[in-house]
Amino acid sequence: MSQHEAMVIVGAGHAGGRAALTLRESGFTGPIVLVGEESHLPYERPPLSKALLKGESSLEECSLFSEASFMASGIEHRSGVRVIGIDAERHQVALDSGVTLGYRRLLLAMGGTSRSLDFSGRRFSNVHHLRTFDEAIALQQRLKPGTRLLVVGGGFIGLEVASTARDRGCEVTVLEAGPRLAARALPERLSDALLTLHRRKGVAIHLGAQIDGIQGEGRVDSVRLLSGERVMCDELLVGIGMQPNLELAQEAGLATGSGIRVDRFLQTSAPDIYAAGDVCEFQRADGEFHRQETWRNAEAQGRLAALNMLGQQQAFSAVPGFWSDHYEFGLQTVGTLAPNAYVIERELADAGFLLLYLDSAARLQGASGWGIGNSIAKDIKLCERLIESQVVLPWDSLADVSVSLKSLLRGAHA
Numbered sequence: 001m002s003q004h005e006a007m008v009i010v011g012a013g014h015a016g017g018r019a020a021l022t023l024r025e026s027g028f029t030g031p032i033v034l035v036g037e038e039s040h041l042p043y044e045r046p047p048l049s050k051a052l053l054k055g056e057s058s059l060e061e062c063s064l065f066s067e068a069s070f071m072a073s074g075i076e077h078r079s080g081v082r083v084i085g086i087d088a089e090r091h092q093v094a095l096d097s098g099v100t101l102g103y104r105r106l107l108l109a110m111g112g113t114s115r116s117l118d119f120s121g122r123r124f125s126n127v128h129h130l131r132t133f134d135e136a137i138a139l140q141q142r143l144k145p146g147t148r149l150l151v152v153g154g155g156f157i158g159l160e161v162a163s164t165a166r167d168r169g170c171e172v173t174v175l176e177a178g179p180r181l182a183a184r185a186l187p188e189r190l191s192d193a194l195l196t197l198h199r200r201k202g203v204a205i206h207l208g209a210q211i212d213g214i215q216g217e218g219r220v221d222s223v224r225l226l227s228g229e230r231v232m233c234d235e236l237l238v239g240i241g242m243q244p245n246l247e248l249a250q251e252a253g254l255a256t257g258s259g260i261r262v263d264r265f266l267q268t269s270a271p272d273i274y275a276a277g278d279v280c281e282f283q284r285a286d287g288e289f290h291r292q293e294t295w296r297n298a299e300a301q302g303r304l305a306a307l308n309m310l311g312q313q314q315a316f317s318a319v320p321g322f323w324s325d326h327y328e329f330g331l332q333t334v335g336t337l338a339p340n341a342y343v344i345e346r347e348l349a350d351a352g353f354l355l356l357y358l359d360s361a362a363r364l365q366g367a368s369g370w371g372i373g374n375s376i377a378k379d380i381k382l383c384e385r386l387i388e389s390q391v392v393l394p395w396d397s398l399a400d401v402s403v404s405l406k407s408l409l410r411g412a413h414a
């Protein structure tokens, strides 16, 4: 056991902030130190590409806690400070301010860094990334009616920004290198729904687009594609995913894969060090390691890591899921959308739909849906319960929307 008393958390984002709060709420009375390189209290990131970018929300509304409740919690927040080293043996972390902190238990919740395009060393003042509040505000100030926005990357963040920018009156072009939108996370049916909707809203979408050159001095004026086409722009958003911040863990000798490797209790390969959120790669029941970049995962793992840091041995078993918003439509998924699953579609009102992913024994493994606003939420919640219950479902009536999901949960079809 370490002689230090403090619980130290690296990364004051969603998972880190949730963990700090859970430690205190669960009765830990000793020192909690939350170290974060951003200058803000921990906040939720989904609004950065949605309400906040639209100008309809504020940092306070996205914060995990109010300034007053944070002060009352007695959690020490070292903001604008970066952890630059971990000494796992001595139970210490080094800060870029020159200070060394001892820890009893350490949580690594460093999230990730936006991937950037290779500009061969050139710097452009109108190129944006979107991971932080400060970046969202910088982008928001540039999205004026008539602004020509070029989005590189047809994943969730790029498409949500496209949607927000159209609502703000911008002209938007999206370049996606792959054959369909958001292909890494979504089935073809949802990619198609996104494509149809964005095109209908006036976004020019190029699939299979390869960038051949970037023109401009100090600012990107246009991008040339391999097809020979040239796309002019006033602002350029790079939305090509993120890389988890693994360097600290790797330098400290912790096991890593596509994230910091943890066991079922979110404990890393080093004693007293845990990891949670986007940076963490955890083992699923099937033995495969898996990393998630979702609000739900950051929330659940931040909370669970804190409980396990306090000595509880709770295995991580939360059902995965995420949502994404585009204009007046929303999509949601829950569980696993395995490519080899049997998929059944239920047609819903207003061009909405729900896809059910079943295993060979007709048990639900995952679901994804599309609908106006939050209309799909209720079905997705019921699907989560069907996944948890692993009840055997009737193949032949699943597509029939008059057979309610609730009745299936009660086994009423049997």
Ligand SMILES: Cc1cc2nc3c(=O)[nH]c(=O)nc-3n(C[C@H](O)[C@H](O)[C@H](O)COP(=O)(O)OP(=O)(O)OC[C@H]3O[C@@H](n4cnc5c(N)ncnc54)[C@H](O)[C@@H]3O)c2cc1C
Residues within 6 Å of the ligand: 010, 011, 012, 013, 014, 015, 016, 035, 036, 037, 038, 044, 045, 046, 047, 048, 049, 081, 082, 083, 084, 109, 110, 111, 112, 130, 131, 132, 157, 245, 248, 276, 277, 278, 279, 292, 293, 294, 295, 296, 298, 321, 322, 323, 324, 325
């Ligand atoms: C624009 C945007 C929109 C999103 N929309 C959705 C959505 O609609 N639905 C959904 O499910 N998910 C969404 N997400 C994903 C979700 O927000 C993330 O999965 C979640 O924020 C991950 O939380 P985290 O705590 O792991 O990482 P983060 O919230 O990124 O926090 C990590 C923190 O660690 C800090 N840090 C890193 N290294 C160090 C260091 N060495 N020292 C000190 N501090 C450090 C970083 O500065 C950062 O503040 C979105 C994300 C973004 C960026």
